Amino acid sequence: MALFTRPDISTDVYIELMDEIKELHQQAENSVIALESSPDSVSHQASLYRAIHTIKGDLGIIGLTPLIPLIGAVENLLDDVRNQRFSFNASMGDIVFNLIDHVYNFVQSCKDSVRVEYPDQRYQRVIGLCQALDYKHIDTALRKVLVTLAPELVITADLNNKPTYTLNAQDNAEADLSFFESLITHAEQRSSYWQGRAQRQLKLALIINRHAGSPVDDRQLTAACFVHDFGMSFLPLSILHAKDALSDAQSNTLKTHVYLSAKLLENLPQWQKAKQMVLQHHERVDGEGYPNGLKQSDICDGAKILAIVDTFDAMTHERAHNHHLKRPYSRAHAEIKRLAGTQLCPYWVTVFNEAMTELIRVKRTL
The missing domain is CATH 1.20.120.160 (HPT domain)
Structure with missing residues (x-):
């Protein structure tokens, strides 16, 4: 230096x-x-x-x-x-x-x-x-x-490090979370686009939640991160990998992944908060999301966090399967900021930006 x-x-x-x-x-x-x-x-x-x-x-x-x-x-x-x-x-x-x-x-x-x-x-x-x-x-x-x-954009093995979260030996929570993790790990192998996706999203979701003082239970958020896109693994790759705009029929098929994912938690009473996050993670604060067209106050905080990490991961890793290169965080900041108040919750976008600013500062001093 x-x-x-x-x-x-x-x-x-x-x-x-x-x-x-x-x-x-x-x-x-x-x-x-x-x-x-x-x-x-x-x-x-x-x-x-x-x-x-x-x-x-x-x-x-x-x-x-x-x-x-x-x-x-x-x-x-x-x-x-x-x-x-x-x-x-x-x-x-x-x-x-x-x-x-x-x-x-x-x-x-x-x-x-x-x-x-x-x-x-x-x-x-x-x-x-x-x-x-x-x-x-x-x-x-x-x-x-x-x-x-920006060497921090190069994907390295540290992205596969498992995030830490607090688990209590209660209702077999630890065993359940390990099971959910194993399911999504195998599901991710179906597509080169998904490798390590759940772990990246979980890491960021916990960072955002803790930056806000952990209003969402870490265990429930962890379960939701592992499960929310599991239903995607049952959809045709022709839809998941489509480069052109989806037809109405294909779009409707894609949206079914929310119900397919939530179904995993339907008969597990201890994970009903996680199930709610899964069901709502594609809702939008302006009411234009799916499956139920919920608005700001009707969407749980965990789902609002999931919506942000889903969006961020799509933005920053859209080329990773080809070049092992992430997109700059600043680009994602700019685009996510534009979505505050329409697709994403303004409060949680603010928390996200604060948390990411600190994370980037730390990475650049290493």
Whole structure:
């Protein structure tokens, strides 16, 4: 790690800079999402380029120089997109999201401390990869840039570590949970998309719940995490792996997995709270979900947590089966934030964001 001694700048200037970076982040975020649907849009390309260029200029004006070469390297990639040397894609969007995260965290650190550490060698490797980009194999080249900038995105064995939760020797709870876990572990082997999914979701669900003071019983939440998508294993892979929009008939078939999953817990009185979470995890707070069209106050907290971890896992691991590469947490933050008040509960989205911010901070200090 390298050390940077920040210039003697007033706190007000830092606050103004961070506010502007937030605004530019929003501009970049909107442009990235738009470009992934319309990669050739000249206006969105220009908007994204301006946002990154302005951030670089703002840092230069007040003397926060260490990240300027890194920002410049990514800026050059965006210029290549504008000059049609390669097409904007998801990896390029993920690089932008991570770059802005690094910038914001660096500025925040400079506001709070005179001397700030930053991973200069890693940044130099990223700059070198950007400068030597292999346009003939652009997807692979951009992924190398991304995983060098954000190594925490690489899927490693630690994701398979089992989360810890409190179990009491009561009503055979421990034996039941082990049984539920074994069921979903075998079910996940049916599809390459599912590997390790339940354990990832459980880990995050418990983190969110505990960040809020554990209003949901850990055991019930654990059972729900293991069971809620078990019914998916009884659906045709042609539906589960479909790349095109599902027909109405296929969509209705997919929705039956909620009842199939809940059926496992129907005759187990000690797991009725978990069953409720399973039945409700596809309900939406705006009433547009299924199977019963419940609204905010009618949906239990456990189901609201499950809805968030389900959404987050789909966003962050959508490419994992091909590239062993997760999506940036910042992207998921942005998209989940957009769903607050419609698909997802605003309160639990806030808890999720607070918990994930702390988790990311810890991971980046390791």
